[in-house]
Amino acid sequence: MAITDITEFAHLTDSDIDELGRELDRIRRDVEESRGQSDARYIHNVIRLQRALEIGGRALLFGSRYRPAWLAGTGMLAVAKIVENMELGHNIVHGQWDWMNDPEIHSTTWEWDQTGPSSQWKRAHNYSHHTYTNVVGMDEDVQFGIIRITRDIPWRPINLAQPFANILLATTFEWGIALHDWKVTQKAERARGATDIDYLRREFVRKATRQVVKDFVLFPALTGPAWRSTLTANVAANVIRNVWAHAVIFCGHFPDGAEKFTVEEHESETKAQWYLRQMLGSANISGGRVMDFMSGNLSYQIEHHLFPDLPSNRLREVSLRVRALCDKYDLPYTTGPLSRQYLLSMRTVMKLSLPDRFLKATSDDAPETSSERKFRVLSRIGQGVAAAGTADSVSGGRVGLRSALRSLRNR
Known part of the structure; x- marks a missing residue:
């Protein structure tokens, strides 16, 4: 099953984790205290770029009967939509720019x-997903519709269809997100005792209708x-926008090394352990500044999960400090190129469409799901790593999860 004891799994002591938490708090404070004019200039420039791309793309489409104009207009419009969703919409609605007190660039006003309505996304994503990241049974994103991405979720016959359902999800990702957020928001409202939640349906229908009319009726008619x-x-x-967003999101959450956790582990966790869960439950994408920008800086998914409301343009510098902490505490820093992370994610989607009896590993030692139990076999055969909190005889650094995983691979 998923991780039940994050301290044992990480091969750290309680004092190690508390110290890690304090160092991450320090990173947050440093960034918050240094936000300023250059950050504001960045987000204003991104907004201007996005609007220029959209206006230019839609202008070219007046000549869309000619293939070059169609290709150029479609390309510019697709990039504009990607930038709006990834670097603007996602990050602004996270509250990353609320500190500017700009009514236009604020999580309460940006649509x-x-x-899907941004208000429903905020409830399902900002709260449910980022609070309970990868906690099986609490994070609704761990089972997106019929997509099974951990062996901790029982197999159902409908999972046989998930390779095909995943293709449909990728091409219609905005609809999948919208319906998912609507469902999660309704569930949350019922849980707090609300009886009249029909307003959520009306809100959803209004927004969806507006989007359909804008993209598929109004703008085509204008040409x-x-x-x-x-x-x-x-x-x-x-x-194009949907497929790209699907790839980025899956690469940040579902490749090998993005761990899953039990409700029991979450119920007793401290703030420092929450930080650690974000580090172990997320994955980055390597690829340079263009990848960073086009992914909305979700190429730094680990840092985004640690600090979801810090400005996205600062995550690159934050990643250097987080990676140094991973070295200090001997923790893995899960990252890789887009192609590798995506193929690993798709391997999991394909593999877990099958019943468990066709799979070799268990939920304790599978590439996509593991727990502290997988290390106990090393102890039983006398090949365990040094006790948590001890120093490596060569480097002098801590012996933690990264060394434990290396020992397991060597066995």
Whole structure:
């Protein structure tokens, strides 16, 4: 099953984890105290770039009956939608720019270019997902519809369809997110005793209708005789945006090394252990500044989960300090190129579509799910790593999870 004791799994002592938590608190304070004009200039420049791309793309689509104009217009519109969703919508609605007190760039006023209302996304994502990250039974993102991504969730016959369902999800990702958030928000409202939640449906229908009319009726109609080719361009731009967002999100949450946790582990965790859960439950994407920007800096998913409300443009510098802490405490820092992380995620989707009897590993030692139990076999055969909190005889650093995983691989 998933991790039940994060301290044992991490091969650290309670004092190690508390110290790690204090060092992460220090990183947060340093960034908060240094936010200023350069950060504000960055987000304003991104907004100007995004709007220029969208206006330029839609202008080109007036000539969309000609293939070069269709290709250029579709490409610009797709990039504009990606930037709006990833670097603007996602991050602004997280409250990353609320410190500016700018009413236009604020989590309470920004409505993103996506089917679902940002208010429902905030409830399902900002709270449910980021509070209970990868806690099986509490984080609804661990089982997205029929997509099974951990052996801790029982197999059902419908999971046989998940390779095909995943393709459908990728191409219609904004709709999958919107319906998922609507469901999670309804569940949360019922849990707190609300009886009249029909307003959530009305809110969802209004936003979805507005998006459909804008992209598939209004803008194609404005191009007159070119409306058919403009319609196909808008469909293509949305699909490109959806597939890209799906890839980035899956790479940050579901490749090997992004661990899962039990409700019991979460119920007794401290703030420092919460930090540790975010570090062990997330994965980064390597690829440089273009990848960082086009992913909304979710290429730094570990840092984003540690500090979801810090400005996205600061996560690159934060990552250097977080990686140094991983070295100090001998913790893995899960990262890799987009192609590798995506293939690992898709391998999990394909593999877990099958019943458990066809799988070799268990939920204690699978590549995508593991627990502290997998290390106990080393102790039984006398090949365990040094006790938590001890120093390596060569480097002098702590002996932690990274060394334990190395010993397990060597066995």
